[in-house]
Amino acid sequence: MSFVKHRDSPHSHPRAARALVAALVAGAALLAPFAVAAPAAAHSSLVSTTPETDGTVAALPAEVSLTFSDDLTEPLPEDQQAGGRSNTQVQVYDASCEDAGLLIADPGHADTRDCTDYASGNAVVDGPTVTQALDNANAPAGVYTVVWQVVYGDGHADSQMFTFTAESAAATPSPEPTSTPDPTSSPAPSEVPSAPTETDAPDASAPPADSGLGTPAIIAIVGGIVVLALIAFIVTMIVRARRP
Numbered sequence: 001m002s003f004v005k006h007r008d009s010p011h012s013h014p015r016a017a018r019a020l021v022a023a024l025v026a027g028a029a030l031l032a033p034f035a036v037a038a039p040a041a042a043h044s045s046l047v048s049t050t051p052e053t054d055g056t057v058a059a060l061p062a063e064v065s066l067t068f069s070d071d072l073t074e075p076l077p078e079d080q081q082a083g084g085r086s087n088t089q090v091q092v093y094d095a096s097c098e099d100a101g102l103l104i105a106d107p108g109h110a111d112t113r114d115c116t117d118y119a120s121g122n123a124v125v126d127g128p129t130v131t132q133a134l135d136n137a138n139a140p141a142g143v144y145t146v147v148w149q150v151v152y153g154d155g156h157a158d159s160q161m162f163t164f165t166a167e168s169a170a171a172t173p174s175p176e177p178t179s180t181p182d183p184t185s186s187p188a189p190s191e192v193p194s195a196p197t198e199t200d201a202p203d204a205s206a207p208p209a210d211s212g213l214g215t216p217a218i219i220a221i222v223g224g225i226v227v228l229a230l231i232a233f234i235v236t237m238i239v240r241a242r243r244p
């Protein structure tokens, strides 16, 4: 009501203030995404698969394995898994399973009820490698889809898939006692389930950010300079406009 400040060019002040606020808001909006996105995750990555991704093998082997760049988190003991479902899983489907590819791309629409999962028993984590034994008896020739889920060392879970081709059907079941519980892939028999070494204590101490000036930081700096230049330009225009 009783502001006395309206002397010279009454409208330039509000307009100038509004322009400045707008510039600041625009600058903040420009920079905000980079500030949030800066600590990009850099967990381990898939190094190799057996069978090789997109490779060809004679027939479906007795196991598949995947090796990552760093040690994986061991699956929880079965009685501690949510809904009895391990967070470390490898499923292997043959070509008759039309929706296998959807399990990653569009899991909600994947119908694998009629599919045969050749996985036999639980996936076993050994350092950076996860191995899944297969029941390959009578497994047909054709393309196989391996759908996997692991938990990286930093606690992040990941699910992906790969395919390989079996040139011919696997041999008919041999009566060999391969199903007896033995450490399939680890040659050291000392690694048989001993006292669980409490890997289940969730490693929440993992630092959330991998520090380091990456591309986002550079973009933020450049963005800041641009915003400062913008503000300087606007202030210059205001000052110029206020001159008679």
Ligand SMILES: [Cu+2]
Pocket: 041, 042, 043, 044, 152, 154, 155, 156
């Ligand atoms: Cu991660």
